[in-house]
Amino acid sequence: MKTLRLIQLALKYHWDAHKSNPANLIAGVLGMVVNNIIVLWGLWAMLFDGKPDGQALTIYFLSLNAMITIAWGSICYFIGGVRSLGEYIEEGTLEPMLATPRNPLVLVGISQSITPALGDILQGLCNLVALFFLAPADMVFRCILFTFSSGVAFLGLFILTGSIPFFVRRGNALAQLLLECNLSLSFYPTGKIFTDKGRFLLFLTPAAVTGVLPMQAIENGHWSTAFIAVVGAMCFFGFSILIFNLGLKKYQTSSYVSARA
Amino acid sequence: MTYANVLESGRFHFRHAWFNLREQFSDIPTALAANALIPFFVWILSNVWQRFNSHQGNFTFEQVIVYIGITELLFMTFVRAPSVSRASGDFSISLARPRSWLVISFSGLVGRSIGGRIFMLCLLICVFPILGTDLAEISKAVLRLLILLPWLGIIQGLFALFFSVAQVLWHQTNYFLLPFGKIFLVLGGVWGPIADFSEPWRKWLLILPPSDIFFQPAYFCVKGNFYGISVFEWFLRTSFLILVLTVINIYFFKMAKTRHQSYGG
Structure with a gap:
């Protein structure tokens, strides 16, 4: 309960900070919305419009986009500090967070709120509204439900990639690369591209739990697929926490002051 | 301005561009890390x-690998935030210098753009065969791209210069870079x-300037001709783009000079 109160206070504090510079806030959010709309339209026009099975693929792509943008955007806006976990470890910023009785991951999470992520959430919600008109209601409901599953998986991914600097010197650059790779594998309709070996390899990446499996569950509505997607996301999240704790035990921090200097 | 001055100025800016071009090769491990995702994107987009x-049959899979590699190369070195910040960062100091900031920034941006593109081209030459393209296809495309690079560098330099001037004028333009790039x-x-x-969509997109600086050059590299237009027509269209960008840059530069407020000290 106390943790929730802390998160709520942090959000209020971040929102006040964003509000104090309205030009920046509007530019950041609108910039992201414009960016997302262009990307969405571009991929749709290039891949699905006027193509055989275009209608079904459009619904698939809208659902995928809604799920990914809301899940990614929510993590980045509400607990955006986890995106900088690797940087904190490298710079020594993590150390002051270890000196309190609170969970360090919570403190890392609430340390930042990324403004443009609001644009992602807004875009995803618009997609959901569009889906209400284009897709069956149960599919839209599943899309909302599996956004949570994808969000948990993305949170796990941020923690897992952010923990790389515990084990690899200057590992943050590698972490960002892996994050970008996974985002691309989740965002593009990879579930419809790869078959056989390619699909098997895709299931070995975190994109399986952030995008492919939840999307499969949204599309076919089978309980078994839904179960695999949810359990997969939770196991991945648990695994990420495990790796973080393992890294924390062998963490040798650099001096925060000297790193900053 | 005498002829000798023009010549001296031209020589200076050429050397400045050359210095910036060579700078792209000064830290190869960092440059490799920065471009590590390009092969991945080429693979996934192909x-x-x-x-x-x-199924449309306009390209073969090998041709598309080369096409996407070249468009990625052109795009990843297009308008980049570090280049823009670096060019605009020198503005206050340049007011005390005898040379034009606009031209110095432009030559630096062109040099960095061409250098970055040559570096990425070297990287892609190594990657294309791994992705399944044969050497004959690669060599033809690379030679064609090398012909276009200086001209495309000028266009890219003018676009980046516009953002540098805008940054001098309004201080914060980072948020516009993302949607502009997209x-x-x-x-x-x-x-x-x-x-x-x-x-x-195809008809409309072909009319717009982005197709002239990404799609048409990449198509030329793969097929040996431009899509639906002649070489002369492409040259004319890009020349017009250069003219418009030059006028915009000069106009905004004049505005920036009168309104710029320098902080610090």
């Missing part, structure tokens, strides 16, 4: 194309050839 657009990414056919878009 597969996306193969799944959804290959507009060129999507409308320029970086993800896949515009030739494979359905109508009416």
Whole structure:
């Protein structure tokens, strides 16, 4: 309960900070919305419009986009500090967070709120509204439900990639690369591209739990697929926490002051 | 201004561009790390194309790998925030110098753009065979691209210069870079050839400037001719673009000079 109160206070504090510079806030959010709309339209026009099975693929792509943008955007806006976990470890910023009785991951999470992520959430919600008109209601409901599953998986991914600097010197650059790779594998309709070996390899990446499996569950509505997607996301999240704790035990921090200097 | 002054100035700016070009090769491990995702994007986008657009028969899979590699190369070195910040960062100091900031920034941006593109080209030459393209296809495309690079460097330099001038004028333009880049990414056919878009999108996209600086050059490199236009027509269209960008840059530079407020000290 106390943790929730802390998160709520942090959000209020971040929102006040964003509000104090309205030009920046509007530019950041609108910039992201414009960016997302262009990307969405571009991929749709290039891949699905006027193509055989275009209608079904459009619904698939809208659902995928809604799920990914809301899940990614929510993590980045509400607990955006986890995106900088690797940087904190490298710079020594993590150390002051270890000196309190609170969970360090919570403190890392609430340390930042990324403004443009609001644009992602807004875009995803618009997609959901569009889906209400284009897709069956149960599919839209599943899309909302599996956004949570994808969000948990993305949170796990941020923690897992952010923990790389515990084990690899200057590992943050590698972490960002892996994050970008996974985002691309989740965002593009990879579930419809790869078959056989390619699909098997895709299931070995975190994109399986952030995008492919939840999307499969949204599309076919089978309980078994839904179960695999949810359990997969939770196991991945648990695994990420495990790796973080393992890294924390062998963490040798650099001096925060000297790193900053 | 005498002829000797013009010559001296030209020599200076050429050397400045050359210095910036060579600078792109000064830290190869960092440059490799920065471009490490390019092969991944080429691979994934080629597969996306193969799944959804290959049935149209405009390209073979090998050609699309080269096409996407070249568009990625052109896009990833297009308008980059560090280049823009670096060019605009020198503005206050340049007011005390005898040379024009606008031209110095432009020559630096062109040099960095061409250097970055040559570096990425070297990287792609190594990657293309791994992705399944044969050497004859690669060598033809590379030679064609080398012919176009200086001209494309000028266009890219003018676009980046516009953002540098805008940053001097308004201090904060970072948020505009993202949507601006994405507009060129999507409308320029970086993800896949515009030739494979359905109508009416294809017709409209071919009219717009992004297709002239991404799609048409990449198509030329792969096929040896421009899509639906002659070489002369492409040259004319890009010349007009250069003219418009030059006028805009000069106009905004004059505004920036009168309104700029320098902080610090």
